[in-house]
Amino acid sequence: MQETTVTFQPTEPRPAPVHQTKAIAWLRSNLFGSWFDTLVTLALTGLLLSFVPDLIRWLFVTATFQGDDTVCRENGGACWPFIIEKFQVLMIGVYPQDLAWRPAICAIALVVLAWLTYWDRIRGVALIVAWAVLPIFALIMIGGAFGMQEVDQSVWGGLMLSIMLALVGVIVSIPLGILLALGRHYGSPAIKVLCVTFIELLRGVPLITILFMASVMMPLFLPPELVINNLLRIQIGLIMFSSAYMAEVVRGGLQAIPKGQSEASLSLGVSPVYTVAFIIVPQALRHVLPPLIGRCIALFKDTSLVIIVGLLDFLGMIKSAALDTDWLGFQAEAYVFAALVYWLICYSLSLYGRQLEKRGPNART
C-alpha cells in the first residue's frame, strides 16, 4: 500500500467580527436578526413610543404626590394623595380604626410565612401546619375571640377580605380537590359517581351563579336556625367551586403515575392508604404544579366577584372610593392601583411556582 503524507495546512485567520461590543452584537442577533425581526422591532418600538411617554408623564411627571383634590386638578396628572387617603379603607374596609393593628399583625405574619416558604426555610410537616394555622390565627385576630373585642363580619372588607377568601379557599380546596380526584380515580363505583357529579356540576356552572346560590337562595331553602352567616356561605361556595377545578388538575397528575409505582409500594407490604399518600399523591402534585399554581392565581382573582353578593372586597372598596364626592374624577388612579396590587400578588405566586418547579428530583436529572 502506498503511503501518503498529509501536511497540515492551517487556514487563514479570519478577521474578528465587525460588531465586537456585546450590546451591538446582542441587538443584531436578537432584534435585527432578519428583515422580519427588524420589521417587528420597529413596529413594536413605534407602538411603545405612542403611549409610554404619555403614561409616564401622567404617572410621575405631572402627577401630584402631596396636597388635596384642588392641587390634583390643577396639575392634571395622576392624583396619588387620593390613594394615600383611601389606603386604609382599601386595605381593611370599614373595619374599626382603633383595632386596625389586628389585621396588620396578620398581614405581617402572612408576609413572613410567605417569605420563609419562598426561600425554602420551612419544610415538610412544619410548612403544612404553619399554613393551616395561619388562617385560623387570622380569623381569631380579625373576628375577635378569647376576650378580644368582637368585630362583626359585615364590616370586614378591602384587600384583607380578598386575601382571606383566597387563602382559606386555596388551603381548603387543594386537600378537598385531592380527595375528590382520588375518589374519582380509585373509588368504588358509588363514590366515583358521587365525585364525578360534584365535579361536573360545579364546573358546569359559572362562579357568579354559585355565589348567588350561596348568598341568596340558601337562606330561602334552609330552616332559619341552619342559616350560617353570609361571608361563610360565600367562602364555602368559593371552596366548592375551586375544589372541583383542583380535582381535575390533580386527576391529570394521578393518571401520569405509572402503575409500577403503586405495585412496588404494595408489594413491599405498605398499605394502600400510605401508598397513595406517600407515593402517588406527592408525585402527582409535582407533575401538575404549574396548573395548580394557575388555579390558585385564578381563585385569588375570582374573589373580586363577591362584590355582586354584597361583600366589599378590595375591588369593591376601589369602586366605592372612586365614587367619593370629595375625590370625583380620580377613578383611573384607583384602578391603576388595583391592577398593581393584583399583579404584585399574582406575580409573586407564579414566581413561587417557578421556584418550586426548580426544586426536587425532577429538576436534578
Added chain:
Amino acid sequence: MTAVKLESSIAEDETVIAMQNVNKWYGDFHVLKDIELTVAKGERIVICGPSGSGKSTLIRCINHLEEHQEGKITVNGTVLDKNLKNITHIRREVGMVFQQFNLFPHMTILENLCFAPVWALNMPRAKAEETALHYLNRVGIAEQKDKYPGQLSGGQQQRVAIARSLCMNPSIMLFDEPTSALDPEMIKEVLDVMIELAETGMTMLCVTHEMSFARSVADRVIFMDEGEIVEQNTPAAFFDAPQVDRTQKFLSQILSH
C-alpha cells in the same frame, strides 16, 4: 459469571408456596390454566417461556398483584384470599423485583429503602436507616445513598430495588425479568447480586431469559407456554434432555444465538 453449580439449600420437608389448581382469566383470555406448584424452603426456581405464556402473571399472583379466580394459593401457611390483612401479611414476607425497577423517583435512595420498614413495620427511622445501609453495602452502592434514582444507571437502580426488597427481611423473593430492561453491560452486576442472594439460602422464583443463570443457580427450571406449566426439571436435565416438543423448540430458539 460463575459456571460452578451452587450447593442446593432446599429443606425438602418445608413447603413455603403451594399453588393448587390455580386458574386466571383476563376477560375471555385464559392466562393461567390449572397451575400446580409447590416450592420448598430455600428452593431456587427459574421460570421461562415465550412472551405471553403467563409466567409473569404466575409470580404476580403469589403476592396478589394479580388476582386468581380459581384455586388456592398458600404462602408460608397463610391462604391468599380477598382479606387485605392476609394479603398484606404475605406481601411483607415476599419481596418482589420488577423489570422496570419501579424505584420511587421523588425519594432519595436511602428514603426508598426506609419507606416500607418505617410505614409498614413501624420501624424507628434510625433502625431503618441502619438496615438500609447494611443492604446498600451488600449490593455495593452505599455511597449513592443520597442521590435520586434518576441519577443512577439501570444496573445500579435494579440493585437498589433488590436492596429495597431485602430491607423488609422477606423469606421469599420474586424476580420478574429483572435484567430485561438493562443494557447488556449491566446485566452481570445484577445477576451477581442475585447469585449472592441465592448463596444465602433465600427462596427465589425468577422469571428470566438468562439461561446461564438458570443453569448455575436454579434447583428447578419450569417451562410455561400458553398458561400451562409444560415441563419442569433440574437444569441439567431440562437443558440437555427436554422431554416435550414445545420445550425443545423454545430452547432451540433461545440458545441458537
